[in-house]
Amino acid sequence: MVPDGDIAVFAEAALLAAYTFKIGAPQGKPPVAALTFVGADESAVRRGESVAQAVAVARDLANTPASTKTPSWLADQAAADGLEVKVWDEEALRAEGFGGILAVGQGSVHPPRLIQLSYIPDSYDEHVVLVGKGITFDSGGLSLKPTDNMKTQKTDMAGGAVVIAVMGALAALGSPVRVTGLVAAAENMPSGTAQRPGDVITHYSGTTVEVTNTDAEGRLVLADALAYADAVLEPDTMIDIATLTGAISVALGRNIGAVYATDDELARALVSSGEATDDRLWRMPLIDDYRPALDSPIADMQNADLGGRFGAGSITAALFLREFTGKRPWAHLDIAGVGRSTVDEGTLSKGATGFGVRVLLDWLTRR
Numbered sequence: 163m164v165p166d167g168d169i170a171v172f173a174e175a176a177l178l179a180a181y182t183f184k185i186g187a188p189q190g191k192p193p194v195a196a197l198t199f200v201g202a203d204e205s206a207v208r209r210g211e212s213v214a215q216a217v218a219v220a221r222d223l224a225n226t227p228a229s230t231k232t233p234s235w236l237a238d239q240a241a242a243d244g245l246e247v248k249v250w251d252e253e254a255l256r257a258e259g260f261g262g263i264l265a266v267g268q269g270s271v272h273p274p275r276l277i278q279l280s281y282i283p284d285s286y287d288e289h290v291v292l293v294g295k296g297i298t299f300d301s302g303g304l305s306l307k308p309t310d311n312m313k314t315q316k317t318d319m320a321g322g323a324v325v326i327a328v329m330g331a332l333a334a335l336g337s338p339v340r341v342t343g344l345v346a347a348a349e350n351m352p353s354g355t356a357q358r359p360g361d362v363i364t365h366y367s368g369t370t371v372e373v374t375n376t377d378a379e380g381r382l383v384l385a386d387a388l389a390y391a392d393a394v395l396e397p398d399t400m401i402d403i404a405t406l407t408g409a410i411s412v413a414l415g416r417n418i419g420a421v422y423a424t425d426d427e428l429a430r431a432l433v434s435s436g437e438a439t440d441d442r443l444w445r446m447p448l449i450d451d452y453r454p455a456l457d458s459p460i461a462d463m464q465n466a467d468l469g470g471r472f473g474a475g476s477i478t479a480a481l482f483l484r485e486f487t488g489k490r491p492w493a494h495l496d497i498a499g500v501g502r503s504t505v506d507e508g509t510l511s512k513g514a515t516g517f518g519v520r521v522l523l524d525w526l527t528r529r
Contacts, residue, residue, distance in 0.1 A: 169202045173210030174217075174520075178509035181218055183225040209335065213523055216331035217516035223323035224501070224514030228299035228316040232272040233347035236296055236319065236326075240277045240345065243330035250276040258366070260390070262382035265363040265373070267348030269303055269356025274348035276387065277322075279329040286340040288529060291397040292329070292522065293387045295380045295404035296322030296347030303350045303376030304358055311408075317514050318380070320501035321404040322347060324518040328526070331519075337526045342395055346383035350376070362461045366390050367486055372461040374468040380406050381479050382465060385486045392488035399428060400487055403495040403518050409475030411499035413446070419500045419517060420446045422480040425491040432493055432525055439520035440509075443495070452478050456485075495521075 165172060180194040199207050223231070223239060234251075241247040252273040255264050260276060267274030277296070300318040301307060307315070322345035329343040357363070361373045363382070367389035371382065384402050391400055410420045419436070421443040423429035429445050436443035455467035455478045463485065467478050480494050500517040503510040 169199070169206035170210035170213070173199060173202070173207045174214045175509050177211060177214035178217055181221060181511055183222060183511070183513060185227075212331055212334045213520060216327040216523065217519045219330060220320070220323040220327035220516035220519050221514040223326060224317040224320045224516075226316070228349070231298045231316065231319070233267065233275040233296065233298055233349060234272065236298060236322065236345065236347050237275045237277045240279055240326045245329055246280040248278040259364070260366050260386045261364040262366070262371070262386040263346050263348055265357045265361065266297070266303075266350050266379040266382050269353040270349035270351040272298070272349050274383075277345040277347060279326070279343040281329055281332045281337070281341045283338055283340065286338060288399070289340040289342070289395070289397045290526065291342045291344065291391040291395055291400045292325045293344045293346070293384060293391060293400065293402035294322035294325030295319065295384055295402070295406065296345040297380055297383070298347060298349045300350045300377070300379065301352060303379060304352050304356050305375050305377040306352060307377060314502055317502050318405050319347065320514055321402070321495075321497060321518070323514070324403050324516065324522065327516065327519050328522045331523060332526065335523060335527050337529070339526050339529045341526060342391070342397065344387040344391060346387040348379075348383055350379045365486070367393065369463065369485065370461040372458040372464040374464045375466040378466040378479070380404050381482045384483055388483060388486040392486065392490060397490065400490055400492045401495065401522070402483060402493075403497060403522070405498040405501045406496045407476040407479050407498055410496040413476060414444055414499055416499045416503070418442045418444050420444060420476060420496040421493055422446050422448055422477075422496070423493040424448070424484065424487070424489075425493070428491050428493050432495075432521065435521045435524040435528070439524045441517055441519075441521035443521065446477065446480070448480060448484065449474065449477055453481055456482055
C-alpha cells in the first residue's frame with residue numbers, strides 16, 4: 163500500500179532507490195525487476211515513473227565508460243528518443259566557426275560533436291534553450307589532471323546527459339514550453355594535436371579567447387553553444403548545466419548545486435523547483451569585481467584566472483559564460499559537486515546522480 167501524500171513523489175523515489183548500473187553479471191542480490199503500487203492513482207504513478215526514468219537515463223549515460231561513450235556515440239543516444247535532432251560533425255563545426263568545441267576536441271582520436279534536440283508543443287508562448295556540457299572524458303588535456311582526479315571523469319558529461327534526459331521526458335509530462343537542447347560534446351585528451359596553453363581560439367560569436375588552462379575546457383565548449391543559441395535560436399531564456407568547477411564543491415559540498423543567474427525571477431523559480439524536487443540549489447553571486455580575472459593581454463578574454471588573483475574559480479567560470487549569453491535571461495547550474503555520489507544512500511547510488519533532471523522538469527512543466 164502507498165502512504166499518504168504525493169504519490170508521484172513516492173513512486174519516483176522508490177524507483178530511483180532501486181536504480182542499478184552494472185556491466186556484467188549482477189553480484190549479490192539481483193536488481194529489482196518490478197514495483198507494484200497498490201491503491202495508488204495511476205496518473206500520479208506514471209508521472210513519477212516518467213521523472214524517475216529520465217533520471218535513470220541521465221545516470222546511465224554518465225555511468226557508461228568513456229571507451230564506449232565517444233561524442234558520436236552520445237549523439238546516437240540523443241537521437242534515440244524520436245525528437246527532431248541535428249548533429250554537427252567536425253567538418254560542420256569548422257565550417258560554421260565553433261572554435262571552442264573544436265579546440266577542446268582536437269587532441270582526441272574521437273572528433274567532437276554539437277547535438278541539437280527540439281521539442282515543440284502544439285502551442286507555446288515561450289522558448290527555452292538548455293545547454294549541457296558533454297565532455298565524454300576529461301583528462302585535463304595538456305594541463306593534465308592528477309591520477310585520482312581523473313578516475314571519475316567519464317561523468318564529466320553529466321550536464322549533457324541531463325539535457326538529453328530532460329528533452330526525452332517533456333512530451334510524456336506535457337510541457338507547454340518549446341525547448342531546444344544543445345549538448346557540446348568533446349573528449350579532452352593530451353596528444354600531439356591537442357590545444358596548448360597560450361593558444362588563442364575564436365568562438366562562434368567571434369570572441370577570441372586565450373587558453374591559459376586546457377583543464378578549464380567545459381566553459382570553452384559551452385561558450386560556443388551559448389553564442390549559437392543567442393545568435394540563431396533567439397530564446398526567451400537560456401540555462402546551461404555542467405560539472406564545471408571543483409571550486410563549487412568547496413563552497414557547497416556534495417548535496418547542493420549552484421545556480422548563477424542574470425534574472426532574479428529565474429533564479430527564484432529554479433531554487434523553488436529545487437526545493438520541491440530535492441535537487442536543491444543555492445544561488446551564488448555574479449561578482450563583477452572579479453571580471454578582470456578574465457582579461458587577456460593578447461585576446462578578448464582568457465579562459466581561467468592565470469595568476470589566481472581572486473581565487474573565485476566557480477564565480478569567474480560563470481562570469482566567462484555570461485559573456486556569451488547576449489544579455490538574455492540566463493542561468494548557469496554548476497553541478498560538479500552533486501553530479502556524482504560516493505555512497506549508496508536513499509535515492510542515490512554510487513556514481514552518476516542525474517542531478518538537474520528533476521529540477522529542470524519541474525521548472526519546465528510548471529511554466
